[in-house]
Amino acid sequence: MNVQFMYGVTLLDIVALSWFLLAWVGYTSWADRFSQTRPSLMTVMYDYRLEWMKQALHREVRVADAALLSTLIRSISLFASTAIFLLGGVVAIFGSLEQIQDLTKDLTYVAKASKVMWELKLLTLGTIFIYAFFKFAWALRQFNYMLIVMGAFPSPEFAKTKEAQQIAERAARVNALAVQTFNRGMRTYYFGMAALSWFLNPWIFIAVTLFVVLVIYRREFKSKTLRTLDPNSDYENVFKF
Template sequence: MKIPLQDILVVVWFVLSWGGYMYYADHVHLRGRTLMATMRGHREMWMRRMLARENRVVDSTILSSIMRSVTLFASTTIFILAGLVTMLGSLDKAQAVVTTLPFAIETTHALWELKLLTMLVVFVFAFFKFAWSIRQFNYTIVLVGAAPPPSQCDTPQALRYAKGAAKVITMAVYNFNSGLRAYYFGLAILSWFINPLLFAVAVIWVVAVLYRREFRSKTLMALSEALGEDEG
């Protein structure tokens, strides 16, 4: 199978952009003011206050509500994967539709299969992230049920327990966030079916949108203010 050089280059650009952004957001900029770092502070505060409550039904209810959102994405990902597999069996019809679009470049059957397989890999990755996130939220519900009583909420052991529970929630959110990022980059692949150059631009746009929302958004500013962080 001969793949055009421009398609090889955009795939490399896609992988480097996706992997590079995830590494930057989760490691290089980990200690800066980000949505993940700011929300980690809120989760630790939540777990400390959970220890002081006699009735912790509200905490379990909140976690269950979050889990429903993650489960929805996991279920949706399964449908997307089923649709992509179905498209592999009807490439001729899909190609006929796309070639009628403006700026669409005619490609070979094999290249179309490569594009679909790339999308499959991205959404399989997203599904595994969502599934692991669901399990971690389940573990957190157990931690809420096994939390020390309110009479011990100020002890060093209880504070360590709250910090550990908050860390489990943070890891669950981390995996959920990774799945959401995969959705952004997976949807960018749709532009590849039209034109590889459009795909390269779409990847840049996705990185810019994610960076803006995770590092420069008004939501981040509001969350930081609620936590009492310095504006600078």
């Protein structure tokens, strides 16, 4: 595993990065398929979103609904802005890379790496946060589209018509798509934290990546929150140990 290629790139680093990408892409693909047959936070929450939109049809004044959406939009905007700041930090590190290498070269728990390897790690981290920004920005646009759909809701006296029910379902679906995009942006943050461990040691990077996958899986498919929200689960026993 200590085989070294050009510019100080090691076989272990290549294996660690490949494992990271495989874990991220593989988990995302697997989770999307698995949630079609098993309850997950995304699938369970869709029923609540649909009920929310159907109830909104019966309200003459939908100020509360707009306030709820504004809260969601503000939280996504915060993450989008944070992604920009993190990206700026990564770019700033490029300008002082030699000083950082000098500071870390005597630390026993930090693997020795060439300048090219440091640049590769920083480029990987920067790409991760660029991807996160695009996801959060797209989620914001989708929520804006949902607001427009809600603005097209008919008057409450027409709430039970087929057309009204269809437009409520469309609003719920756009809501679900926006949250799915936001969820993938949040996953990017989780994996971004794993990528930081690559600066310490490739073996730690491999282990932390696996840990992140397990954490995300537990929260999406095995969490107490899911058991509480799932109508088919025994939520009364969630807090019994």
